[in-house]
Every structure is written in C-alpha cells, then in structure tokens.
Amino acid sequence: MHSTESTLPDAVILLGRGGTGAAARETLHGLAQALQMRMAESRVLVGFIDKAAPSLPQALDLCVGARTVVVLPLLSPDEPALTRWLHKVAMRWRERQQAGGPSIRFAPALMAAELLPELAREQAMKALQQADVAETAGPQWRDDPVGWSNVPAHTHHALVCLGPRCTALGAVAVWDAVGDALKATPALQRRLRPLQTSCQYPCNHGPLAIVYPEGVWYGRLEVENVGEVLRAHVLEGRADPGHLVHRLQSE
C-alpha cells in the first residue's frame, strides 16, 4: 500500500506553528480553504507542530480512507532536526494503523520554493502602497496599559510545555484543561499562573509541566487529571506521585 502512486494526493495536511494567539491558526485555516478550492479532488486539512490542535498525529487520524497523504510544512526557517522528527512521528502514527496506513510524503521546504523570491518581491513592492507606521500605529502609540506594570499576586507558576513532542502527545488539550481547572477553582486561579513553554527536554514524559517555586516536574499529564495534580500541589502542598518526574529542590 505504501508504494501506491496517484495523480493527486487524497489528502494534504498544511502543517504550521500554533503561535501564541488565534491569528496563526486562522491564517492557516484560511490558506487551507484557498488551497481546497484549487485542489477540489483532494482533502485539505491543517495540523500544528506546537501550541494548537490538531497535532500531526491527530490530523493524520482525520485522513480516514486516504491512500496518499502529503504533509506540507509551512515552517520558516526550515529546521532539519524538526523535519526528521516529523518523519518519525508519521512513521509511528502509521505503525499504529491496523490496515497499514496510507503512503505519507513530505513536501519540500517552503522556503526553497522557486516562486518564493518572486512572491517576496511582489509583497515588497505592495508595501510601497501602504501607509507609513505613523498612520497605522494610532495616536496613542506611546501608551501601554497601566496594568502591564503591576506584578500579579500569584504564588505559583505552572510551566506547561506546548513544544512539538508534547503537542503530539496531547498537550493542547491538557492546556485547555488547566484553564478549565482554574475557572472551576477560584482559589487555584488566584494562586496559580499557567504559562506555555516550548520544549523543556524530557519529552518522553510529556505532556509535561513544571510547577514553581518548588520546581516540581510532572509528566504524563492528561485532561482528566491535570486539574487535580495542580490543585494538590498548589492548595495542599502535595505532589501527585503518579505524575512526579523530578524535583529541583528537596522539601
């Protein structure tokens, strides 16, 4: 099955970075819609390397019945180590498929596309039609919100990894569950500030979070248990042994 050749791929996954806000995701979805109109016979999906869902394995799950899937990484710059890891992710996903899974091909790096310099030149020329930043930044451009100078009253920080490997292991859903736990427990919300991070290195324990100031590393976090792990740590001073990976300091 893996050697199946076809004129068009059955599915194309546009693979991007999740970014810190909604803009990166919306941009990728917009590009997928535009590409779908140009590739009507293929199914065009999005996938995210980090910080957003669906991850690459989840996007591959959505390619049900496809014989050929093309993964098109929209990464800049192209990182060879990351690309090699993505190929391994695809191999592991396919290994789990009972029927053998589709042929999976990675498209060449976007930055190497022959048309890119010409597109860049066009965009640069269009900039000359745009207004100067004095017009676009607005009259209050010297002002920042007063709140940006206030130090919040949190006693703890949870550094939740949304790096590529944790994302592939379900970290985005875990991050959402952290937000749900804060909303459900006001005492936790007052004391704990969760922050997203990139890779913290022990990826095989992911999804992973480190809670400071104690410096306690928790791994294998899941939607069902992350709230309880954080509540126990912050409100009861107790480290859940089932998820404890490492302590930076002895208590």
Ligand code: FES
């Ligand atoms: S991606 Fe989370 S620890 Fe590496």
